[in-house]
Amino acid sequence: MSFVLNNAIRRQIGVIAARNMSGTAAVAGEHSGGYKVWKRLSFFVAMPAVGLCMLNAYLKHQEEHDHPRPEFVKYEYLRRREKRFPWGEGNKSLFHNPHVNALPDGYEH
Template sequence: MAAFRRLSQAVLRSSFNQSRQLSAVAHGEQHQSGRTWKILSFVVALPGVGVCMLNAFLKAQHHSHDQPEFTPYTHLRIRSKRFPWGDGNKTLFHNSHANPLPDGYEGHDH
């Protein structure tokens, strides 16, 4: 029984020493990986966001803000029952400039 106790203590001591060494190595690797992510954030992510913002701005400059011509297709804007808000004809996120009603854009006489 005493031999088993000595053996188990020796195994625990060696595993404790290994874990202490591994934690020291892991701490250095964590510091290096944090530094790598910080550099990547400033060198790749922020310029990428800037390029995307510039692209969106330039596309908005060239975008036409005119309403497309209304074509009353029978398979679009079907209202089988009323919406439970407002007058029952407009969707929840209705935009009067971009979303036509079944009979055309509202507020415009065409």
């Protein structure tokens, strides 16, 4: 008896849920062209924004590239080597750039 009653209750809940869901956008199809909006936003907003960011980064790099590097001042608390690096000669960091990064004794060039 309870098995039949449980099935009847489940069917009624399913019918009520189906009635409530029939008004949602996913079932009714009211917003079926939503992908077109995102496609247009991607091409006409996102792509130009990425291009402007790239242009800004390039211009800032060019502006910084024209300036000479600062004069080396040997401070005792900077560029300390308590322990050798485990690669190369042990004095240069992993991403060492000889034009920008100074060694404890000064620039390489």
